[in-house]
Amino acid sequence: MTTGAAPARVYLDHAATTPMLPAAIEAMTRHLGRTGNASSLHAAGRVARRTVEESRESIGATLNARPSEVVFTSGGTEADNLAVKGLWWSRRRRRVLISRIEHHAVLDPVVWLMEHEGAEVEWLPVDELGRVQVEGVREAIERDPDSVAFVSLMLANNEVGTLQPVAEVAALAQAHGIPVHTDAVQAIGQVPVDFDALGVDAMTVSGHKLGGPYGIGALLVRRETDLVPLLHGGGQERDIRSGTLDTPATAGFAVAVEHAVAAQPAEAERLTVLRDALVDGVLEVVPSARLSGDPVRRLPGNAHLSFHGCEGDSLLLLLDARGIDCSTGSACNAGVAEPSHVLLAMGYDDERARGSLRFTLGHTTTRAEVDTVVAQIGPVVERAMNAGLQNVRKVS
Amino acid sequence: MRVLAAMSGGVDSAVAAARMAEAGHDVTGVHLALSRNPQSYRSGARGCCTLEDSRDARRAADMIGIPFYVWDLAERFHADVVEDFVAEYAAGRTPNPCLRCNEKIKFSAVMDRALALGFDAVATGHYARIVDGGLHRAVDPAKDQSYVLGVLTAEQLAHALFPLGDTVKDEVRAEAARRGLSVAAKPDSHDICFVADGNTPGFLRDLLGDAPGDIVDASGTKLGEHDGTFGFTVGQRKGLRIGTPAADGKPRFVLDISPVDRTVTVGPREELAVGSLSASAPRWCGPAPDGEIACGAQLRAHGAEVRAAARLDGDTLRVTFDEPVGAVAPGQAVVLYDGTRVIGSATIDAVDRVTQPV
Numbered sequence: 001m002t003t004g005a006a007p008a009r010v011y012l013d014h015a016a017t018t019p020m021l022p023a024a025i026e027a028m029t030r031h032l033g034r035t036g037n038a039s040s041l042h043a044a045g046r047v048a049r050r051t052v053e054e055s056r057e058s059i060g061a062t063l064n065a066r067p068s069e070v071v072f073t074s075g076g077t078e079a080d081n082l083a084v085k086g087l088w089w090s091r092r093r094r095r096v097l098i099s100r101i102e103h104h105a106v107l108d109p110v111v112w113l114m115e116h117e118g119a120e121v122e123w124l125p126v127d128e129l130g131r132v133q134v135e136g137v138r139e140a141i142e143r144d145p146d147s148v149a150f151v152s153l154m155l156a157n158n159e160v161g162t163l164q165p166v167a168e169v170a171a172l173a174q175a176h177g178i179p180v181h182t183d184a185v186q187a188i189g190q191v192p193v194d195f196d197a198l199g200v201d202a203m204t205v206s207g208h209k210l211g212g213p214y215g216i217g218a219l220l221v222r223r224e225t226d227l228v229p230l231l232h233g234g235g236q237e238r239d240i241r242s243g244t245l246d247t248p249a250t251a252g253f254a255v256a257v258e259h260a261v262a263a264q265p266a267e268a269e270r271l272t273v274l275r276d277a278l279v280d281g282v283l284e285v286v287p288s289a290r291l292s293g294d295p296v297r298r299l300p301g302n303a304h305l306s307f308h309g310c311e312g313d314s315l316l317l318l319l320d321a322r323g324i325d326c327s328t329g330s331a332c333n334a335g336v337a338e339p340s341h342v343l344l345a346m347g348y349d350d351e352r353a354r355g356s357l358r359f360t361l362g363h364t365t366t367r368a369e370v371d372t373v374v375a376q377i378g379p380v381v382e383r384a385m386n387a388g389l390q391n392v393r394k395v396s
Numbered sequence: 397m398r399v400l401a402a403m404s405g406g407v408d409s410a411v412a413a414a415r416m417a418e419a420g421h422d423v424t425g426v427h428l429a430l431s432r433n434p435q436s437y438r439s440g441a442r443g444c445c446t447l448e449d450s451r452d453a454r455r456a457a458d459m460i461g462i463p464f465y466v467w468d469l470a471e472r473f474h475a476d477v478v479e480d481f482v483a484e485y486a487a488g489r490t491p492n493p494c495l496r497c498n499e500k501i502k503f504s505a506v507m508d509r510a511l512a513l514g515f516d517a518v519a520t521g522h523y524a525r526i527v528d529g530g531l532h533r534a535v536d537p538a539k540d541q542s543y544v545l546g547v548l549t550a551e552q553l554a555h556a557l558f559p560l561g562d563t564v565k566d567e568v569r570a571e572a573a574r575r576g577l578s579v580a581a582k583p584d585s586h587d588i589c590f591v592a593d594g595n596t597p598g599f600l601r602d603l604l605g606d607a608p609g610d611i612v613d614a615s616g617t618k619l620g621e622h623d624g625t626f627g628f629t630v631g632q633r634k635g636l637r638i639g640t641p642a643a644d645g646k647p648r649f650v651l652d653i654s655p656v657d658r659t660v661t662v663g664p665r666e667e668l669a670v671g672s673l674s675a676s677a678p679r680w681c682g683p684a685p686d687g688e689i690a691c692g693a694q695l696r697a698h699g700a701e702v703r704a705a706a707r708l709d710g711d712t713l714r715v716t717f718d719e720p721v722g723a724v725a726p727g728q729a730v731v732l733y734d735g736t737r738v739i740g741s742a743t744i745d746a747v748d749r750v751t752q753p754v
Contacts, residue, residue, distance in 0.1 A: 313467065313468075317424070317463075317513065320463060321424070383512065386512040387509045387513050388512070
């Protein structure tokens with residue numbers, strides 16, 4: 001590609017956070033100047049409450065849940081924690097079934113329950129494409145269904161983008177009355193998501209991953225599902241999650257969910273074309289690179305690639321210096337790089353796990369951005385290969 | 397120039413990075429994570445490997461307006477610096493881990509990676525100067541760090557930048573404040589960054605276990621007991637816990653450490669005097685000396701420089717002092733100077749004692 005005018009930065013980290021949709025900014029800012037605690041009984045409170053309830057109804061309608069099943073939280077992490085710990089304490093059974101490729105917001109509370117509450121964690125087997133094996137889940141459940149507190153399985157993996165058989169797993173669990181939680185943070189706006197049809201008991205949604213504001217999310221909880229609350233106080237949100245609601249954020253969140261879901265079919269098609277162009281372009285320039293995750297059953301916006309003999313950190317630094325924002329994995333691991341637990345669970349060795357980059361596309365992504373990456377990746381990989389693998393192979 | 401600025405989170409490296417950026421270089425800040433588990437290392441403001449230090453480095457980079465990354469060097473640091481440190485103490489020697497870190501980590505692992513990634517140089521906040529490719533003492537004698545950089549070769553120096561070498565510390569702090577860097581008043585780091593509470597004998601005991609033995613005088617008479625020879629350094633006076641005072645009432649010093657028979661030998665100050673030493677693993681900042689040279693020699697960080705004659709005998713450096721010098725601890729580096737210029741360094745292996753007339 002020949003360069004014309006100096007390009008703006010390329011943003012290909014939509015899985016970390018995606019730009020807020022103009023309609024969501026508009027909805028949120030419209031409410032920022034208004035006063036009113038949604039729990040107050042007077043007129044100002046009623047106005048705020050109306051906004052919150054309309055947001056709740058909108059999100060419920062869009063994701064096919066009843067309004068009362070939408071429990072607002074501070075974001076995805078809180079919703080995951082609420083599902084994991086809330087189900088554990090309400091169920092009081094010893095076994096927890098999760099995959100090793102869950103986000104840390106699910107993984108870490110489960111490990112915490114293991115260490116502090118005596119939970120027995122059973123890790124659901126994952127294949128080399130990052131897909132949980134339904135037969136393994138069946139075996140784990142049927143071995144002793146009464147001892148299972150809950151199952152948690154994400155809808156789409158945040159690192160490699162592989163879609164998970166959540167509906168099948170939910171059907172298996174439901175036959176034994178076992179509640180299922182799914183983290184749908186990465187999926188909404190990318191693939192169709194229908195809470196009721198999935199058959200799960202709880203589902204995590206996050207605002208800023210789909211074009212809404214930071215600091216708000218929701219746990220969709222089936223009406224008949226019991227959850228022990230983590231936050232006690234004013235009794236908001238069905239007494240499951242106390243705390244004054246962020247009225248402007250609920251408004252922005254609802255608009256973002258509506259837009260993301262309405263645009264999903266066309267966006268999925270558009271992003272698939274761009275994503276494939278990115279993957280094909282990179283593989284043509286760097287034939288030794290490998291696509292991670294399921295090549296077909298994956299998020300349309302996810303291109304996770306591993307580069308043999310390179311440190312992901314080096315690749316990121318070099319691309320960053322060339323105006324390209326991407327990630328080595330989930331942003332929570334950034335800072336000090338650990339080999340990704342997801343890739344290790346998929347059977348990658350330390351070296352391949354470290355040499356990985358995740359490009360994630362979203363509503364602002366253009367063909368020009370993809371072309372820029374393809375134009376830059378060759379020299380970047382060559383450089384990073386020279387720098388080698390610092391901590392993997394010791395160069396003495 | 398594309399410059400990688402190593403940023404510890406302290407005031408010196410922050411000002412060094414700021415100066416490089418102000419000079420128009422394309423600067424990228426990198427904080428080195430040297431511990432897998434940062435909490436296990438020193439907390440507070442005295443070290444350079446805590447989460448708080450990483451945050452301070454990031455905030456300094458924000459203020460300077462440069463990209464910032466954390467590089468994980470924990471495994472390399474553990475293998476090349478911490479294990480060497482422990483092994484040296486276990487062998488009855490007194491290592492200098494800062495020097496080893498400069499040799500193996502900052503100007504080797506980090507510099508190699510930086511150069512491979514397309515950087516032209518690595519800048520640090522060390523107090524030393526590079527003049528015509530040669531390493532020289534800093535203008536601030538109280539802060540001079542040329543001793544711990546004496547292990548660098550000409551090739552490493554060719555890609556090193558020490559922007560603070562011509563400035564005194566007080567001015568660096570004032571400049572940091574002027575630049576709005578929040579680390580301007582952060583205390584200097586002392587001690588050893590990977591020893592969490594500054595208690596080196598405790599750190600070593602945790603790793604090496606108790607190895608009790610005797611404290612004896614030169615004639616072999618037992619004067620006391622110790623928990624492990626690794627708690628001692630040649631020349632040490634404090635902490636000997638000897639019950640019986642010397643016949644002459646004078647203080648006693650550690651003369652010799654023998655981990656094999658777990659013996660620490662002590663004696664009066666006069667017996668510490670050293671006339672010459674031999675040292676191994678020489679490293680030259682420029683050309684190696686040809687024949688015997690008259691030079692200055694420094695035997696520990698912040699130690700005084702003494703006059704000496706040095707010659708290279710195969711891979712062994714032999715240094716003879718013009719006047720006998722006090723305590724010399726094997727494991728430390730002898731760094732040779734020609735005026736302010738560093739000639740090179742080697743690790744002290746053995747000393748020849750001269751007993752001065754009392």
